[in-house]
Amino acid sequence: MEMERQKPFQVDVENLLAFNPFHNFFSLPTSRDELVKECLDEGTKLVQAVADTLFNLPSTEDVDGPLVKLPPPTNKTSREKHLPKPKPPTKWEEFAKKKGIKKRKKDKVVWDEQTSTWKRRFGYDRVNDDKDVPIIEANMTDEQEWILLLKDKMIRRNESRSKRRIASRT
Amino acid sequence: MMKIKTPRSGRVRRALEKRAPKLVETGKKTLILQGTKTSGTLNEVLSEIYHLKKGGAVRFTRKNDNIRPFESGGETSLEFFSLKTDCSIFVYGSHSKKRPNNLVLGRMYDHHVYDLVEVGVENFKSIESFTYDKKMAPRVGSKPFVAFVGEGFENVDELKHLKEVLLDLLRGEVVENINLAGLDRAYVCTAISSNKVYLTHCALRLKKSGSVVPRMELVEVGPSMDLVVRRHRLPNEGLRKEAMKTAKDQPKKKIKNVSSDAIEGTIGKIYIPDQKVGDVALPNKAKGVKRERREAKKKEANERASKKQKEESE
Numbered sequence: 001m002e003m004e005r006q007k008p009f010q011v012d013v014e015n016l017l018a019f020n021p022f023h024n025f026f027s028l029p030t031s032r033d034e035l036v037k038e039c040l041d042e043g044t045k046l047v048q049a050v051a052d053t054l055f056n057l058p059s060t061e062d063v064d065g066p067l068v069k070l071p072p073p074t075n076k077t078s079r080e081k082h083l084p085k086p087k088p089p090t091k092w093e094e095f096a097k098k099k100g101i102k103k104r105k106k107d108k109v110v111w112d113e114q115t116s117t118w119k120r121r122f123g124y125d126r127v128n129d130d131k132d133v134p135i136i137e138a139n140m141t142d143e144q145e146w147i148l149l150l151k152d153k154m155i156r157r158n159e160s161r162s163k164r165r166i167a168s169r170t
Numbered sequence: 171m172m173k174i175k176t177p178r179s180g181r182v183r184r185a186l187e188k189r190a191p192k193l194v195e196t197g198k199k200t201l202i203l204q205g206t207k208t209s210g211t212l213n214e215v216l217s218e219i220y221h222l223k224k225g226g227a228v229r230f231t232r233k234n235d236n237i238r239p240f241e242s243g244g245e246t247s248l249e250f251f252s253l254k255t256d257c258s259i260f261v262y263g264s265h266s267k268k269r270p271n272n273l274v275l276g277r278m279y280d281h282h283v284y285d286l287v288e289v290g291v292e293n294f295k296s297i298e299s300f301t302y303d304k305k306m307a308p309r310v311g312s313k314p315f316v317a318f319v320g321e322g323f324e325n326v327d328e329l330k331h332l333k334e335v336l337l338d339l340l341r342g343e344v345v346e347n348i349n350l351a352g353l354d355r356a357y358v359c360t361a362i363s364s365n366k367v368y369l370t371h372c373a374l375r376l377k378k379s380g381s382v383v384p385r386m387e388l389v390e391v392g393p394s395m396d397l398v399v400r401r402h403r404l405p406n407e408g409l410r411k412e413a414m415k416t417a418k419d420q421p422k423k424k425i426k427n428v429s430s431d432a433i434e435g436t437i438g439k440i441y442i443p444d445q446k447v448g449d450v451a452l453p454n455k456a457k458g459v460k461r462e463r464r465e466a467k468k469k470e471a472n473e474r475a476s477k478k479q480k481e482e483s484e
Contacts, residue, residue, distance in 0.1 A: 035368070036394075040358065047388065064352070068348055083193065
C-alpha cells in the first residue's frame with residue numbers, strides 16, 4: 001500500500017473536513033482487523049492535518065475554552081431552501097418613501113393641559129379619555145352610538161386591507 | 171378566493187420565521203424512516219444514526235408502504251413528511267431479497283427530492299459491541315471531524331456523490347465559531363474498492379505535544395459499517411445550479427463611530443442621545459402592587475417628601 005506523503009490533503013476547516021484523494025488500496029489486507037487499523041491510521045493523519053490548521057487560527061478566550069473563528073467553507077453543499085426573495089414594498093411604504101414621511105415614535109407619557117401633569121397615553125387614568133366624565137348616561141346618546149359604528153367600520157376596513165396586503169406580498 | 175390565514179400570535183409567527191428560507195443556512199434536519207420490511211440489523215442502523223444526530227433528527231417508527239424513492243410516483247409521501255417536519259435530508263431503510271439492508275440517503279431542495287444515493291449495509295457493528303473507556307465518549311451534538319480517504323472518492327462518480335451526501339448528513343450544524351475544547355468525535359470514511367466504503371465513528375483523544383496543536387488519537391466507539399453503493403440519482407443541471415446559488419458575499423460592513431488614527435490607534439466616538447423627558451421612569455412607581463396600595467404608597471412618599479422639605483426649611 002503506497003502512501004504519498006508529499007502530496008497534500010484537501011482540507012476544509014469550516015466543515016472540519018479532510019480528504020485524501022491519493023490513497024489507494026492496491027491489495028486489500030486479508031483480515032478485517034488490519035483493514036480497520038489501516039483506515040484508522042489514514043483517518044488519524046487527516047484529522048491531524050485539520051487540527052494543525054484549526055489550532056493555529058487566532059483564538060479568543062471564552063469561559064469554556066478557546067473560541068476560534070472559522071474561515072468560509074471551500075466545499076459548497078446544496079441549499080435546502082431557495083434564497084429568500086426580497087419582499088416588494090407595500091402601497092403605504094411606497095407612498096411614504098415618495099413623500100419623505102418618516103416613522104415617529106410615540107411617548108409613553110403625555111402632558112395633560114387640564115390637570116398639568118404627565119399622564120399615560122393608554123390605560124388607567126389616561127389623557128383625553130372620553131369616559132372620564134363625572135356623570136355617564138344609562139343609554140348611549142346618538143353621538144356615542146355613531147362613534148362606535150365608525151370604529152367598527154374602521155376595524156373591518158383595516159382587516160380587509162391587511163388581508164389584501166398580505167395576499168399581494170405572498 | 172382562497173382564505174389566507176395569517177398568524178395571530180407571536181409564537182406562531184416566530185415558528186414560521188424559523189422555517190422561512192434564510193440567506194445563510196445552518197444545517198439540515200434529518201428524517202429517518204423505514205419501508206415495508208426491515209431486518210434486525212437495519213433497525214439497529216437506523217436507531218444508531220438517530221442517536222448520532224440526536225439534536226437535529228426526526229425518527230418515524232411506523233412502516234411506510236407507499237414510499238419508493240427511485241420511482242416517479244413514490245416520492246409524494248416523502249415530500250409531505252419533509253414539509254411537515256422541516257427536514258431536508260432523509261434516511262430511508264428497507265429490506266428485501268433483492269436489496270438486503272438497503273438505505274436510501276436523499277436530500278431535498280424546497281421540499282422536493284433533489285438527489286438520492288442507495289447503499290447496502292454490510293458488516294455492521296453497533297455501539298454496544300465496542301469497548302472503550304467511557305470517559306472518552308463523545309457528547310451529543312458536538313461538531314465532528316470528517317475524513318475521507320481514497321482516490322475512489324475523486325474518480326468514481328457514485329462515490330463522489332456519496333461523499334457529498336455523507337458530508338451533508340454527518341457534519342451537523344454549520345457554525346462560525348467553534349470551541350476547541352469541545353472537539354471529541356470524528357467520522358472516517360474509506361473507499362475500500364470502487365463501490366464499497368467503510369464508515370466508522372471514532373472518539374478523539376487530544377494528547378499533549380510540543381506545540382499548540384495537540385496530537386490526535388482516534389478510538390473507535392460508535393457504529394461501523396460497510397456501505398455498498400447500489401444506485402444513485404444525480405439532480406438535473408438546472409435544479410443543481412439553483413440549489414448551489416449562494417448570496418453574494420456582503421461587502422465588509424463599516425463599523426460606525428470607529429475610526430483609526432496613526433498616533434492614537436483606534437478611536438471610538440460615543441454619542442449621548444437627548445434625554446427624553448416623556449420616557450423617563452416615573453418615581454415611586456410600585457407597579458407590581460394593586461392600584462389602591464400603589465396610590466397609598468405614592469401619597470406616603472409625597473407626604474414624606476413634603477415633611478423633609480419642611481424640616482429643611484426650618
